[in-house]
Amino acid sequence: MSADPTRRVVLAASAALPLLVAGCRGTQALGRPPQPSAAVRHLRAAIAAEQSMVARYQRVLALLADDRAAAGSGPPARATLTGLLAEHQDHLRALRSRLIPGSPQAAGSGSLPSPSVTEVPAAPRPAISYLGRAEQAASDRLLSQVLLVPPSLAQLFASISASEATHVPVLAAAGVTL
């Protein structure tokens, strides 16, 4: 019974965002776009954060491939990480789709901030722990921004924050199997 209206809300809210983003330049926007430039800034930061997560996974996966050749660590951890990486790539696509390509807001002051990835630990187990900490930090960061962006973008941030939180126990379990 309750699934229907809820789903409608989710869909309606998602559909509303392009209007908000498209309208954020002028004051004749439909409705009342809440703090559009700040929202776009937070969106761009979220995109950069996802790019960093993707880069971290790619580095750790490369590390595990090397390590397997060297020390014979099994493939289960790699399969797990590959699955989690795919979810981050989905996050990245969804976030990018909220920017209107070519709009002044999308362009901002230049290209998107480049992802920053600090050194990934060289050994497999610490590297996987590192990913777990990065996931928790990314999840917390998105959660803290829910009040800083328009409601429909907040909904996406909250869902991605939840997804990243679910990766933490998966990574902890994967580290144990190494």
Next chain:
Amino acid sequence: MSAAGRAVTRRLTAASISALQAALAAEQAAAYGYGVVGSHLSGTQAESATADWVTHQAAADKLDGLLAAGGASGTPAGVAYQLPGAVHTAAQATALAATLEDQVTSAYLGLVARGSRDLRMLGAQEARAAALRAARWRGTTVAFPGLPAGGR
């Protein structure tokens, strides 16, 4: 920030009320469903189901309180709920638990989108907690917990 400043009214907006009611309905359905889930599980899984059942009861009470404080009244729980499928085995029970948590996640995301500012953070936190429970029961993760397939 609105230049008008905060008009701190204790009354809830209509959108907040309907989002809170949807979350309450999902919590009540989950509390009912976990009774069924727990009866088909044993050992640590049964303990988890009991803990989650208590969590959903408490969450329903909290939402009820928020509605009451805002001048509305929560819709009472149903006597029984139609389950999405038959539950005869432990595997079906854990699948039901995951589905219940999906519905709770989705309802709280509704609160994120439609609730007033103070309710949006609650919605996001509870959506994350429910997604964690869903992933634990299901043993797999998804890219967009609580959102329709595709996530956008």
